[in-house]
Amino acid sequence: MSGPANPYRPGAGVPPPVLTGRDDVLARFERVLEEVSSGEGQRPWAVTGARGVGKTVLLLELLQRAEDAGWVTARLEAGPPDSLAAALTRALYVPLRRALARGGERGGALSRLLTVFSAVRVTVDSSGRLSLGVDVDAAAAGAQLDDDAGLHRLLHALGLWVRDESRAALITIDELDAAAPADITALNRALHLLGQDDLPVPVHVVVTGNPTLLAGLARANPYAERLYVLHQLGPLDDAAAAGALTEPATHLGIRWDPAAVDRAVAESWGVPYMVQSIGSFAWQVRAGESISLPDVDAAVGLALAEARGMHLARWDGSTPAQQAVITALAALGGEAPLAAVAERLGRTERSLGRVRADLVARGVIEGREGRLRFTVPGFAAFVVENH
Incomplete structure (x- = not known):
């Protein structure tokens, strides 16, 4: 019918008209803004949750609040074809270009940043105008930045620059569990080194991933489970x-x-x-x-x-072993004890451990206190009707 425009905004990573249910994490981020800006070090954040619970939307809100506070921000998404180094190069391109456009640096901090940022090319045209380009495919970029020492140098130099500007920086990395294992290892080590600096630089990093992200980070580096502050997002109350x-x-x-x-x-x-x-x-x-x-x-x-397309993607993306568990859980109404699923399949609970973990990692099910549950409504009916 005619009248006011539809205010609701369904879609992947699309901010809703009103962000509800995340007051606690937003209040904690306001404290991060204050503490990092005042020179206090803060551990990086890991925000986890099943697909559809609003991780990307939360990141966008954090980025907006940081920008409103005058911070430099860089947003990137992990995964192929780019390495984290190349993605970070792209994400930092705009703030670096803006810094150059303002005409200079303070205390050489920007120059030091550009020195370690080997994928950045600064040129001067015939009129004397500065320009900045990024060669994200350069082999040198990978050689300089993909290792933990290179990433640490970059993040530290970024921190020195924003500190000279009396600012701070927020870097967000969405879907970190899609990154290559070597990238995750390098990032963990770089953040670990950054946290050991005697005078913390004002750089805060927030990463997101599926519910098993922290376990994956810990597999790459055992200390990672203590490196990050974990924020688990669930459904809205x-x-x-x-x-x-x-x-x-x-x-x-x-x-x-x-x-x-x-x-x-x-x-x-x-x-x-x-x-x-x-x-x-x-x-x-x-x-x-x-x-x-x-x-x-x-x-x-x-x-x-x-939502049928979403259900179909979850089914088609599952292995035969995963589909067997999905089918059993759907027949039990979409929520049931793991023991009931195992009994229906003629298996032991222990034998389903790996399949269960993979389904949780993909965000198809959630498992708490020995129970399994699909993460989206309608999936059980879809499976029963079609499989």
């Missing part, structure tokens, strides 16, 4: 999910009926993507100035139909 639904509509003069809110929250499982999807479809089908229970019933069906 009922109050946060309700707020994500009602607040955007209220701002536009549209009211949610209480029963409609309750149904939408329950059917979304608190998964931020599904909250936004159900809200978006409910907005589209509503007939007046309120969103009713029948509107939500229709919206849930549309949201689950749209």
